[in-house]
Amino acid sequence: ETGVTQSPTHLIKTRGQQVTLRCSSQSGHNTVSWYQQALGQGPQFIFQYYREEENGRGNFPPRFSGLQFPNYSSELNVNALELDDSALYLCASSLFTTSYEQYFGPGTRLTVT
Amino acid sequence: AQSVTQPDIHITVSEGASLELRCNYSYGATPYLFWYVQSPGQGLQLLLKYFSGDTLVQGIKGFEAEFKRSQSSFNLRKPSVHWSDAAEYFCAVGPRSYNNNDMRFGAGTRLTVKP
Numbered sequence: 001e002t003g004v005t006q007s008p009t010h011l012i013k014t015r016g017q018q019v020t021l022r023c024s025s026q027s028g029h030n031t032v033s034w035y036q037q038a039l040g041q042g043p044q045f046i047f048q049y050y051r052e053e054e055n056g057r058g059n060f061p062p063r064f065s066g067l068q069f070p071n072y073s074s075e076l077n078v079n080a081l082e083l084d085d086s087a088l089y090l091c092a093s094s095l096f097t098t099s100y101e102q103y104f105g106p107g108t109r110l111t112v113t
Numbered sequence: 114a115q116s117v118t119q120p121d122i123h124i125t126v127s128e129g130a131s132l133e134l135r136c137n138y139s140y141g142a143t144p145y146l147f148w149y150v151q152s153p154g155q156g157l158q159l160l161l162k163y164f165s166g167d168t169l170v171q172g173i174k175g176f177e178a179e180f181k182r183s184q185s186s187f188n189l190r191k192p193s194v195h196w197s198d199a200a201e202y203f204c205a206v207g208p209r210s211y212n213n214n215d216m217r218f219g220a221g222t223r224l225t226v227k228p
Contacts, residue, residue, distance in 0.1 A: 033214070033216070035218075040220070040221075041220055042117070042218030042219050042220050042221050043218045044218070045214075045217070055214055056214030056215055058215065090156060090157065092157075099213045100145050100147075100207050100210075100213035101159070102159075102213075102216070103159075104156035104157040104158070105156050106154065106155055106156045107156055
């Protein structure tokens with residue numbers, strides 16, 4: 001059984017640029033949730049995807065968007081990067097009917113300069 | 114507003130000593146409650162969860178937590194800490210729904226274990 005994987009591991013971008021982060025869900029899981037974890041903070045819920053549609057969103061602006069693909073993998077896109085977007089981005093997969101049982105990937109560390 | 118408070122930013126304990134990490138929550142109703150651990154460079158690993166029933170729940174790695182409704186608390190405990198327990202610990206709450214699409218985390222407690 002393959003766990004949740006994320007790519008890339010680290011990323012450095014310049015303010016104003018756009019970035020795409022990728023997540024492969026654990027085998028058998030059909031739901032993906034994304035979190036932002038700033039340094040010294042707990043993860044903050046960005047949004048969740050199920051059946052290729054957004055199913056719940058936290059307090060994040062529209063420049064944070066996502067996709068889910070038929071194989072349940074997912075992308076997080078952030079446009080017009082700001083310095084405050086520097087964080088660890090975590091992906092978690094689950095089954096929709098038990099999405100309180102989330103399995104996290106190792107994260108992507110994004111640095112915006 | 115829904116929130117999770119972990120009052121202790123950093124705790125240091127000696128190896129073999131007991132441990133208690135505090136967690137308080139503010140929620141409209143009794144939520145689902147979780148404790149996660151995060152080692153450096155790793156994602157979050159679920160230690161234990163509370164949904165209903167017995168208010169003392171057992172988790173992995175010898176951890177347990179007690180839900181106290183009257184105090185809106187869900188404190189994590191371990192009778193004897195091992196050096197490998199050094200990590201960041203997060204308490205989290207989520208809605209009582211099979212579709213938990215709004216999980217809230219505390220700011221975390223960093224645990225240091227002295228030899």
